[in-house]
Amino acid sequence: MVEDAPPPESSVAAHTAASPPKRARADSSSSTSIESIRSVRTLASDDLEYIHENGRTYGNQTYYMPCVFMPNNDFRQQDMLALQHQVFVHALKGKLTTTRPLPSTRRILDLGTGPGHWAVAMAQQYPAAEVVGIDMTEWDIDTTEATLGGSKVAWELDDLDVWNQETDMDTLTSWLERYDFFTETTNRNPLDTSPNRSRSQSGPDGEESMESLIPNPFVLTSQPEPGWHFSEPYELIHLRNMKGVFSHWEEVYNEIHKSLSPGGWVEVADYDFGQVPLPTDSTDPSSVPLPTVRRLYKAGIEASFKSGRPLGTFYMHPSYLEEAGFTDIKTTTVNVPVGQWPDDEAQKTIGKLMLVVLMETFEAGMPRLLTQYGDKEGRIWTLDEVMADIDRAREEIVDWCNRAERGEVEGWCASFKWITGRKSWHS
Numbered sequence: 001m002v003e004d005a006p007p008p009e010s011s012v013a014a015h016t017a018a019s020p021p022k023r024a025r026a027d028s029s030s031s032t033s034i035e036s037i038r039s040v041r042t043l044a045s046d047d048l049e050y051i052h053e054n055g056r057t058y059g060n061q062t063y064y065m066p067c068v069f070m071p072n073n074d075f076r077q078q079d080m081l082a083l084q085h086q087v088f089v090h091a092l093k094g095k096l097t098t099t100r101p102l103p104s105t106r107r108i109l110d111l112g113t114g115p116g117h118w119a120v121a122m123a124q125q126y127p128a129a130e131v132v133g134i135d136m137t138e139w140d141i142d143t144t145e146a147t148l149g150g151s152k153v154a155w156e157l158d159d160l161d162v163w164n165q166e167t168d169m170d171t172l173t174s175w176l177e178r179y180d181f182f183t184e185t186t187n188r189n190p191l192d193t194s195p196n197r198s199r200s201q202s203g204p205d206g207e208e209s210m211e212s213l214i215p216n217p218f219v220l221t222s223q224p225e226p227g228w229h230f231s232e233p234y235e236l237i238h239l240r241n242m243k244g245v246f247s248h249w250e251e252v253y254n255e256i257h258k259s260l261s262p263g264g265w266v267e268v269a270d271y272d273f274g275q276v277p278l279p280t281d282s283t284d285p286s287s288v289p290l291p292t293v294r295r296l297y298k299a300g301i302e303a304s305f306k307s308g309r310p311l312g313t314f315y316m317h318p319s320y321l322e323e324a325g326f327t328d329i330k331t332t333t334v335n336v337p338v339g340q341w342p343d344d345e346a347q348k349t350i351g352k353l354m355l356v357v358l359m360e361t362f363e364a365g366m367p368r369l370l371t372q373y374g375d376k377e378g379r380i381w382t383l384d385e386v387m388a389d390i391d392r393a394r395e396e397i398v399d400w401c402n403r404a405e406r407g408e409v410e411g412w413c414a415s416f417k418w419i420t421g422r423k424s425w426h427s
Contacts, residue, residue: 050137054367054383062161062309063245065365067137078115078140080360083353085117088240088269090350091334091416096121098332098418099265101236105129109230109259111160111239115139118240120148127152132234134158160228163251233261240269242315247308249315253324260423266326270313271336271416273297273358289409290400292392296366302376303369316419326421334416339401341411354414355401362390 051058056066056077066077089096096118101108106129110119113133123131131152136159145153237256246252256266288294304311318329337351338358366389370381404411 054371056364056367058368062307063136065244066368067139075140076360077364080357080364081114082117082144083360084241084357087336087350087353087357088118088416089121090346090353091336092332092418096125097236097238097267098330099236099267099420101126101129101265103128105235107232107234107236107261108132109134109234109237111237111256112136112242112245113155114241115144116141116153116155117144117148118238119153120144122238123153124148130154132156134160136160160252161246162227163248227255228259230259233259233264235261235264236267237264238267238269241271242268243270243272243313244304244307244309244311246315249320250323253320253326257324257326257423262423262425264423265420266321266423267418267420268316269416269418270316271414272313273338273414290393290396292389292396296362296389296393299375299381300366300369303373306373307369313415313417316417318419321419321421324421325424327424328420328422330420332418335413336416338397338412338414339404341401341404355397358397358414359394362393363387366390 050067051061058066092098103126105126108119108122108126108129108131110116110122110131110133113119113135116133116139119131119133123129132154134156136157138157141155237260253266260266301311318331321329336354337347339351339355340348342348342351367383367386370386371383372380374380400409400412403409
């Protein structure tokens with residue numbers, strides 16, 4: 001694993017960072033109609049079952065973040081993701097990726113594409129490539145394309161969590177007793193002994209189970225193993241902001257490896273707010289900064305553990321890629337300010353965007369987690385309780401950012417991270 005600084009600016013992609021976050025909506029409901037998508041495993045719009053909770057719309061029963069459901073025109077999440085895309089591009093000084101796709105690159109896949117900002121921008125930068133964007137819900141793709149310009153992207157609807165494995169909740173929740181939510185979100189600790197290790201073909205001691213060795217006399221043909229089974233391999237597979245999506249990341253990385261052509265790359269990008277300002281006086285509880293933010297963040301992490309899909313960027317640990325067979329693994333990290341406290345004007349701009357993203361992320365992500373699963377103590381929150389804490393957290397964040405601008409306290413940074421790996425030419 002190699003730590004690396006962000007690459008230099010790219011004039012080709014820099015315009016994506018300057019795209020206005022607010023804009024007129026597209027006239028049509030979505031370009032992800034069944035006529036416009038191509039896939040071996042593609043859902044039709046009518047197959048999607050949206051869940052309505054807490055005044056928001058969700059794509060399934062498990063993912064904690066809301067989506068855009070076209071009939072009710074809830075575009076808040078799409079606007080937040082547009083801002084978030086700008087922050088990622090700013091953090092890489094105009095670059096869209098830390099990999100170096102060749103001019104000969106022909107197939108690029110964006111997993112969990114959302115409104116498709118990255119996919120559209122990549123299609124513009126690599127016009128000879130077929131770019132495919134896959135998501136489990138419909139988004140207003142027409143708006144993204146109108147904002148960033150025309151592109152050649154194949155939009156597909158699919159739920160890629162195909163393994164249907166149950167999570168051992170007792171083992172997973174036991175980690176709550178010894179997990180430090182502010183220092184361990186990037187470690188692989190949550191999965192070291194958790195059931196997220198694949199056990200579909202193993203017994204309790206890790207040996208192949210007897211059941212898997214005995215043929216089923218009632219099955220005449222071998223049953224296909226769970227997987228994505230794309231019709232053609234890709235040369236670059238990209239996924240961003242996918243924490244909390246899958247329970248079993250080993251299978252995900254194995255599937256990505258199988259879906260790449262030899263010499264192909266995977267890039268995973270995400271961020272966390274783990275660098276919350278530390279107490280000024282460890283002996284004085286009242287000196288703990290942002291107490292509501294800390295309480296809300298901690299409760300949300302606890303709820304995610306109980307849901308079976310822990311939050312945090314631990315899923316980007318290099319060992320996952322190594323075990324899946326990737327080589328040339330490299331990590332890039334960038335600290336992004338929260339608020340306008342930096343002296344540098346460019347950093348002020350990105351800090352302002354990041355502040356909005358932080359505010360919206362709390363309101364988008366916390367309601368489902370806390371009203372469905374509750375915290376470590378077993379308390380199931382009401383929506384009113386969640387929103388009251390979110391309001392207080394926002395006040396604390398704004399106050400801290402204002403004090404940081406005046407130089408009274410230390411500025412707060414979010415940690416952005418990219419990890420890449422390559423499939424061997426001999427695979």
